[in-house]
Amino acid sequence: MPNAILRKRAIETLIGTTLAVLLTLAVVAGAFKLSSSLHEDRLSDLRLQGTLELVELREKIEADVHTTLSSLRQIGTALQIDPDMSQAEYSDLAFSIAGKNSAIINLAAATDFRLSLVYPYEENSSILGFDLRDYPDQLAGVTQAVEAGDMIVAGPLDLVQGGVGSIARYPVFVPGDEGDDRLWGIASLVFDHSGLIAAAIGNSIGSDYRLLVTSDGLRDADRRTLFGDIDVRSAADPIELDFDFSGGDWTFLAVPENGWPSNAISHPHNIAIAVLAALAIVAIWLIQIIMRSRNRAEVQLLRAVEAIDGGFAMFDAGGRLLSFNAAYARMYDRCRDAIRRGARFEDILRTGLANGQYPDAVGREEEWLKDRLELHAHPRGEFDQRLSNGRWVRISERRSEDGVLVSIRVDVTELKEAQAAAEEANRAKTDFLSVLSHELRTPLSVITGFVRLVGMEGAMPESRRLASALAETPDVPLPVRSAIEARESSIAQTMRTVLRSAEHLLFLVEEMLDFGQVEAGKLTVRPSNCDVAALIAAATDQCGEKARRKGILLETENADAWVVADPKRTHQILLNLIGNAIKFTEAGSVRISVEAGDEAVEIAVSDSGPGIAVSELGKIFEPFYQVDSSSVRRAGGTGLGLAIARNLAELQGGSLTVSSTEGIGSRFALLLPRSHDEPMRLAGE
Incomplete structure (x- = not known):
């Protein structure tokens, strides 16, 4: 032609x-x-x-x-x-x-x-x-x-x-x-x-x-x-x-x-x-x-x-074929006799349906035809179509101001196959992470339990029997008694160190498990009316000791506001934001502020840390991404926390954003839907 x-x-x-x-x-x-x-x-x-x-x-x-x-x-x-x-x-x-x-x-x-x-x-x-x-x-x-x-x-x-x-x-x-x-x-x-x-x-x-x-x-x-x-x-x-x-x-x-x-x-x-x-x-x-x-x-x-390395077709406002290339005719081999200039798009489709060109239409031909004609009349971007020869084509249709429709078809069979393989690999990875997380969490829970038990003075039977024996034998030499007490104290100190490491390892395992659930679409939230002040207080209480050890001032702005959120997942987000702020701030302060709007409440965590380069801001919410700096390397982490936090915020109908200036600090803003069903408060509360 x-x-x-x-x-x-x-x-x-x-x-x-x-x-x-x-x-x-x-x-x-x-x-x-x-x-x-x-x-x-x-x-x-x-x-x-x-x-x-x-x-x-x-x-x-x-x-x-x-x-x-x-x-x-x-x-x-x-x-x-x-x-x-x-x-x-x-x-x-x-x-x-x-x-x-x-x-x-x-x-x-x-x-x-x-x-x-x-x-x-x-x-x-x-x-x-x-x-x-x-x-x-x-x-x-x-x-x-x-x-x-x-x-x-x-x-x-x-x-x-x-x-x-x-x-x-x-x-x-x-x-x-x-x-x-x-x-x-x-x-x-x-x-x-x-x-x-x-x-x-x-x-x-x-x-x-x-x-x-x-x-x-x-x-x-x-x-x-x-x-x-x-x-x-x-x-x-x-x-x-x-x-x-x-x-x-x-x-x-x-x-x-x-x-x-x-x-x-x-x-x-x-x-x-x-x-x-x-x-x-x-x-x-x-x-x-x-x-x-x-x-x-x-x-x-x-x-x-x-x-063009793909099919091209152009139809007038009435749906008649104005122009096409050879690749288009080759793609639709079972419609080839109907593909000619002046042919109606509907006639081409019907020829293809009669010859089994479209596997997805088998058994529902008229319904499929109606949907395809509607999409042709009102194109909405790109979509993929499976053909009888096992190939996949990605169809992109746009209509010009004069009603002419331009259609581009690209063979994406290899991409589809690669995508399917990637999805399968991703499912396997997610399943592996879930299994691994479960397998790791069980022994870690046992380890932390025993470590807590060993670290508590007098909690172990042997320790109690030793203490009884020492009490019943007053003539034990003082050096021996002191050595025994020192050993008990050393064991308790060692167990506390082991406990902190085990809890950190358990936290990392929990992050991996949450990330696997996010990717698999299995992570769910249970929103309810939550007091913002209570959420902030719970998070700062848990992070307060860490801030005090580093000499960081942890400032909190209490606000009388309620949000519709999952308290557990919101607590997880705040722990991540406040923990990161304390982790990356060597001196100064971390401030948690609240601003209530008509439809949403913003909880902002600001720090006086080193800040984040502009080139890095768009990447920090990506899974496993870590800012390449010595401070981050020293702090450690999986790089999943912020990715999980943003997903949790979006699952609750909110958002998580960041702004930062190098040398001054960073500001992470958590936006959650405001609750309009706040509980009545008594006078004086």
Whole structure:
């Protein structure tokens, strides 16, 4: 299963990377396409705006051209009416019609093809009398107008006056003698097309465009330009408009002053597109990185889970298996067919029950299943489970905040076997200590009895008979009598020494017996209401002689308090605490104080001994532990007293704690439940 998942994750990573590359290329291509489309739309808008402006300008130019040419028609009409018009009259007429049109170079009239009238006179008087038939180029235009019977415009061309302009010719017909019209002559108008166009343009289009007006009516290409910059013809994609007026075939070209804008990356829409594309690409690769990181993390997790020296399983909040390792499946070999991702925990258990996976469930399957499902729903730490193959697994289950349950299973078969062996050895040791204690206590009791008897003067029959014999024989020499009495006294002193050693040995045996009962769980207490003062008095009376021999001041604080305790076991605790305090204190005092609270009474034994190192405080209640110091070694002991004392305190619902400062002393505090059923006291007690 894990190998299949690893292959699946590798394929997913490859597919994800390929998709990310393709999406990146698609985003880049889309960005270029969008940029080109927006650029084309922008160019279309600019061309439309420019075209509208140029159409308006063209109409103005056409209007000015028509106005200029209409001036010639008016002159021609006036000459038809008054063919004998004088120069002065002609000048006045021309001024009134075209005096304000700066584009008009001259207005002339030629009678019988000879120039006879001009305007303005001063600038053009030199051409009066010219015969148009002497100028073939001029004659061709005149002939064309006469044949057409209407105005003809020619140009641009070289003018007789100098320069380049356009000439409009209008044939003038007057009534003949026979009632028909006869040709009077030609009225002509020379105008500067550049000036006319420039005047029409003015500031209407500003300096945003380069303009070119051309005419297609000439053979010489260099003279096709009527107005503007000839380089516009070679510019890229100019706006092109045709003029509409008689006698003219003009074309209007225009391009922006700096050319059409390129699709520069610095343009706002390209910057916006680039930013959006970059964000999209970053998002694509960020998602890809996240997916790869997730896959990598999952692969690492799977490998880590497989490396666990134990079973691993993870269930969702609904109890369905999310993940597991091979060790988990191996442990539950009889459930292996049901162990798969998505399987319900209950189904796995039922498969195991049907196949005898759980020996502890035999005969109580439904009850066992209910308890196990409850423990799975509400995990409470660790517990051990026995399997059908004889192995033991320790199960540790924890539920996360989102309800996912993580379960770790460790094979503890060897630990269980070692624990069973240790428990068996401990039971054997406890039984041995109990038997040994009983076997030692019986002869020790006999020894102490006989030692007490021997140590008492006159207690032994032989001593009594010897005393009677000495009394009945007054003539026994004094040295003999003194020797006999000295021997009796020596025997009594020796027996007292033997008695103290025997009692100490019996105390050690009693400690070992109590410790064995504690470990076996057989030590019992019988609580009752106890007077604290009486308990302390009994203990201090027994330890008083020992304190006096060492010169230790034994101070007692009497308190009117009662506790719920076993008097015998509490006496044993106090003897241990007070005895230890006296034993380890070389000089100073031992103080027993009492502090009664609402629920408990504290009996504290404080000494002025050497104190206990901080590193030792946590160990002194351990069985057989002794503080490693010369004073302890000299004092001796089994190291069981404090361990037994603490167990006795806890068995009575209390506690035993210690605090100490090296060089100042130690304080042991026995806390016992306070009795609220204290006996009534008489007045004066």
